[in-house]
Amino acid sequence: MRLVLVGVSAINVAGTGGTSWAGVEKLRAETQKDKVKIRLGELFWDWGIPTAASLIEVRQAVPQVPLIASGGLRNGLEVAKCIALGADMCGMAYPFLRKAAESKESLFEFAKMITEELKSAMFLVGAKNIKDLKSSRYILTGYLADGASSNR
Numbered sequence: 001m002r003l004v005l006v007g008v009s010a011i012n013v014a015g016t017g018g019t020s021w022a023g024v025e026k027l028r029a030e031t032q033k034d035k036v037k038i039r040l041g042e043l044f045w046d047w048g049i050p051t052a053a054s055l056i057e058v059r060q061a062v063p064q065v066p067l068i069a070s071g072g073l074r075n076g077l078e079v080a081k082c083i084a085l086g087a088d089m090c091g092m093a094y095p096f097l098r099k100a101a102e103s104k105e106s107l108f109e110f111a112k113m114i115t116e117e118l119k120s121a122m123f124l125v126g127a128k129n130i131k132d133l134k135s136s137r138y139i140l141t142g143y144l145a146d147g148a149s150s151n152r
Contacts, residue, residue, distance in 0.1 A: 003065075004065055013068065013070070013071075014051065014071035015072070016047070016048035016050050016071065022043075022044040023045045025041050026040070050143070051070070055086055056086065066089070068087065068088065070091035077117050077120075078090075084134065092114075
């Protein structure tokens, strides 16, 4: 809420599953042979709140603020899930960078695959457009059902 009060116009919700900054620091510590920081990096590599859980909580707290979901997204189905949970847009870096390093063709094929996966997920829930997907019904399971509640 404080972010909105100071004029933030959008929030990037990037939970665990994407780049682990503890992991980055661990790798840096390895080059410096710093055993304490190596251990801390290993210990906290997966620390954090998963993107989906973060997204649900932030959407409930600030329903009118545009949300960007990122952090470990790898395919169009995950994009669809994030949109259904309240994201207005999604970001993924690593999968695109990996494909771009292969070739321009691999990058374009991957982008097309993400688009087709998103369209397929939308078809399966009866969503004709992103607005429909955002209002689609969903069931939370596992840790999401235990820690967050569906508002639909």
